[in-house]
Amino acid sequence: MLTSNEQYLVEQLMAKEEFQSFQSLAESLNVSVRTIRNLLHRIQPFLTGNNLKVERKYGVGIRLTQIEETEENVNIIPFVDFSAIYRREVLKLLLLLNFRQKTSINKLAEQFYVSKNAIFLDLKIIEKELWIYNLCLERDHEGTKIKGKRKLIKRAIIDIVHQFGISILYENNKYISDNENILYSVLNPKFEQLIVEVLHDLKERYGYRFNFDFLQTLIIHLSVDILLFGKENKKQEEPKTAATAGEYFQMRIETALMINFSQRYNKERFQEYCTAFSFFEGKEGTNHSAAALLESFEDISGIELRDKDGLINELNQYLYQIELRQEYRIAVFHPMLNHFLSNYGAQFVALKLAHWNQPDLNVKMTDDEIAFELVYVLNHCYGNKRDFQVLVKLNASEELQRFVLQKLEKEFPLSSFHAEASLEYADMELAVTFSPDSNTAKSRNEIDLNNPKQLELLRERIAYQRAEKIVSAVEEQFDYQTFLLEVPDKKRKDDVLAMIKTIVLKQYPVSEQNWFDLIEEDKINPTFWIEKQAALLVLETEKVTRSSLLKFELPIQVRWRNNNELSRVRKVYFFLSKHVELEESTTLYKAIQFDRTIKKIIEEEENE
Structure with a gap:
């Protein structure tokens, strides 16, 4: 020990x-x-x-x-993951799943093969981590237990599974419950097979269609329900008749696992699960905010969605289901959330900003729910908007004009090209002249489609001027400032936030309560810009008269969320405003997305 x-x-x-x-x-x-x-x-x-x-x-x-394992060198403590971080998460999981009973410090020390002092230190850290879920530790001479609402306990459990995978439940089941029969029936991969089998039976008997995107969510919720409210029932009773899909679902689970749910368990819970996770095929959603949400997403991200009617209907159904889940207090788990943050970080942030621009949207979505929503969007046909206008001087037939413009738009997917016979009255962001012969293309404004060097020069000019356009928009709309923060070697997120808070409160009339609310929101639903290793904090406060965009550069990488290796950041974007408007969100998104290009242009201007 x-x-x-x-x-x-x-x-x-x-x-x-x-x-x-x-x-x-x-x-x-x-x-x-x-x-x-x-x-x-x-x-x-x-x-x-x-x-x-x-x-x-x-x-x-x-x-x-x-060191490599050999026959002489076998792990003498195979069931203890000595990583203090992992052990602490398992300890937290034990307390969450046994929140109705107290566990003594001595028992915890024996289970985890550490000293009582180590357990005390772990509990202090766990107490701080539980605080963001409005949960607390209750301690006395009998032991320690977690106090709080069940829906918040499930939210905390889901976040642990996010970080370490659902295997953390299976691999550490011996710590989680004293009831071995229930324990090994539930925290076992075979439990998933049972759930899938029952769901297929529901389809045959009741015509019920389950949305299998939420299978892992359902497994987590049922596992917690059984561990909290399940009691052994070894008596084989005759099967009861079930009037609804929910009643049949519960009856099958109780029969297969030989358990009964206690009187304190909500009798309608299984039916609520069936309703919240059903597959709404061909039904109109009742919430009609999807169209406005998609318009905001297109404007912010620069993505153009095609044939949106079907997508709007799907999202309306999805938003309706979110309202149901929130009414039933059902938290959602997305098994690929970290993958989405890593590979589709730009689109994820754009969709989250789009939600901030919809005050009429009654549902407040978690990162998991936004990830599911993003699946609908990315599965739809889309392309990039052509937001840069180029005028081409072209004296030719309509057929040749059409051919030249099509080839240019294929070469430059973010630009829109227009043909005119003269450049005298050009009201475009860039004007060039088409030259069919590379020998006559002497000016930098003359291009030959068959000359790769000229096309590359044009590509550089367009990229440069598009970036300049973004820079001017940022400088015009925001109080755009950059701060270099020298962070201590410990690389703690709290140290970074304390420094940012000092700068912000000195320059802007932001109340302590506004800041407190922002940090609490960030702890539960942080926004990471994974591709750029950046984090985004948005603070809405009535005291700010002009929207401000601040960027804090960090000389080291900070772990922006405890134990999450994917959340290391080098930049923190801090946005203050009365309300996040669509135009501001669009500029904010582009400011982050094209940060490297902007930095390069600013450096070149300073050198000149």
């Missing part, structure tokens, strides 16, 4: 992949360098048992590296 200092030293070594000096480790633990050396000697058996070794580099420091 590790002492608190030994445990903390392991955490410090695991937190960084690079070498750390003895002096920095001693300062972080508030002990001497000699004590660090003694601690390293004492934790050596623990490291060896977990296939780790200490790599030393003279004059630099030490770090942990993994």
Whole structure:
């Protein structure tokens, strides 16, 4: 069993992949360098048992590296993931799934093979993490338990599954419940097979169609329901008749797992699940905000959707289902949320900004729900809007004009080309002359479609002028400022936010309460710009008279959300306004999307 200092030293070594000096480790633990050396000697058996070794580099420091397993070197603690972060999440999961009963510190220390001091430290961190869900820890001489509403507990569980995958439930089931029969029936991959089988039976008996996009969500909710309200029932009772799909669903689950739900369980819960996750094929949605939402999305992202009628109907149905789920207090889990943030970060942020521009939209969507919505949009036929106008001087027949314009638009998908016989009255962002012979194309405004060099020069000019257009829009609409923040070596998000808060409150009349509300929203639904390694904070406050866009450059990468490796950022965009208008959202989106181009142009202008 590790002492608190030994445990903390392991955490410090695991937190960084690079070498750390003895002096920095001693300062972080508030002990001497000699004590660090003694601690390293004492934790050596623990490291060896977990296939780790200490790599030393003279004059630099030490770090942990993994060693290959051999027959002589078998992990002596195979069921304990020594990563303090992972262990803490499992501990949090245990408390969440057993929130109706208290668990003693001694029992937790025995289960996780750590000292009581290590458990105390974990509980302090867990208490802060639970606070954002309006959950709290209740402690007394009998033990510790979580206090709060069940819907908030499910939300916290879903966030854990986001970070570590649904396997965290299966791999750690021995910690989660004392009831082995229920435990191994539910936290088992075979439970999913049972759910799928029952859903197919519902289709045959009641004509019910389940939307299998929400299968993992349903499994998580049912698992929590059974662990919280399920009781063993070994008596084989005669099957009851079920009037609704929900009653049949519950009866099948109780019979298969040999359980009964307690009296405190909502009898309508299974029917609510069936309604909220049904497949609405061919039915008109009752919410009619989808058309305005898609228009905002197109304007912000620069994407042009084609044949939108079918998509609008699908989104109306989806928004209606969200209203149902919120009414039934059902949180949604998207198994590919991190994938969407990594690969479709631009479209994700554009869709989230579009939601901010819809005050009439009554539903407040989580990141998971926006990810499902984005699937509908990306599955639809779309292309990029041609937002840059180019005039081409072309004296030729209509057939040749059509041929030249089609080829130019194929080469330049973001530009729209128009043919005229003269450039005298050109009211376009760029004007060029078509030259069919490269030998006569002497001016930079003359282009030959068969000359790759001239096409490349034109491509550079268009890209440059499009970026200039964005720069002027940003400077005209926003108070655009850039700050370089020197962040401490600990790379903590709280340190960055504290620095940003100091700058913002000095320059703008923002209340502490507005700031507090913003940070709470960011903790639950953060917006990351993954491709650019940036984060976006939007603060709406009545005290700001002019919208402001601030950019904070960070010399290091900050973990913007605890334990989430995908959320490291180097820039933080901070937007203040009374209300996020569509035009502002569009400019804000482009400012982030074309940040590198803008930076390059500004540097060139400064050099001139």
